[in-house]
Amino acid sequence: MFRRLIALCLTVSLAAPVLAADPPADPPPFRLLTSDVMNALVQPRHLKLGLAGQAGNWAFADYERRNLQGIFRRWAAAIPDYQGQKVADMIQVTVAEPLAQLDAAIKAQDAKAFKAAYQALNEGCNSCHAGTGNPQVVIRSPDAGAFPDQDFTPPPGN
Template sequence: MKYFALTGALFIGLILAPLAVAQQELYRPPLGDIMGKIQLRHIKLWFAGKLGNWELATYEVDEIKASLETAADLYRGIPAELVTNTADPIHAIMAAIEAKDGAAFAKGYGDLTIACNACHQGIGRSFIVIQTPTASPFTDQSFSPPKR
């Protein structure tokens, strides 16, 4: 009896395991969800840089870069040059963060915002216009550098 139970469990495992893997590979987050996440990080990046919290700014720009790469990998229909147009502003932001240069950060941030809007226009979504935020929706997070 134990033999049949073990064989049955093994059989079920052999059948269900590939199905579970296949389902995981089929999931692709909607592009709008990825972009919404980037937009939130774009806001956080602004306030972190504006207040000189360079550690948080580094984290946020790295997350934006990773999300843009994910979007480009998952959505091959987006013209590559539109996504790669964000590379120079991201590098400029990273350099400004490393130098702790607020003016260079603001310029790089503005250039990133322009690149985002150019991509939206290029894929027929010109009704999505990103701008420098005027107020933080994250009232539960401090963007000032931590006191150490």
């Protein structure tokens, strides 16, 4: 039994250098595409912002609205052109105004205004999708929590 264990350890240690092959010295940079930015960075923030607003958690809604606005700005800086269209200009005409309306609604802690501004944001998202040849990507207000590990209700004293 003990001998078999030693044999096993020897096999593993001999095999290890083969398994742990060195990564290439100069790996190509991993570049995010617009679909990656949307899927990984824009969509979860849009969703969390919606859930926070529905829960009346204004502190978190403000935090996430900033993050969403920030990722739009950083996306435009990193990928200035989408199939010949200027990303910064498209952001300006589609979601800039709804994001400003959301800011005002959150500051005023106005649930009704938040709902309307969030709806306008959805329309902004969708008008950019349609305008870039992606009408199959349709955004709407969330109606169920997709983050079961995060509580969106306001913490005490908020």
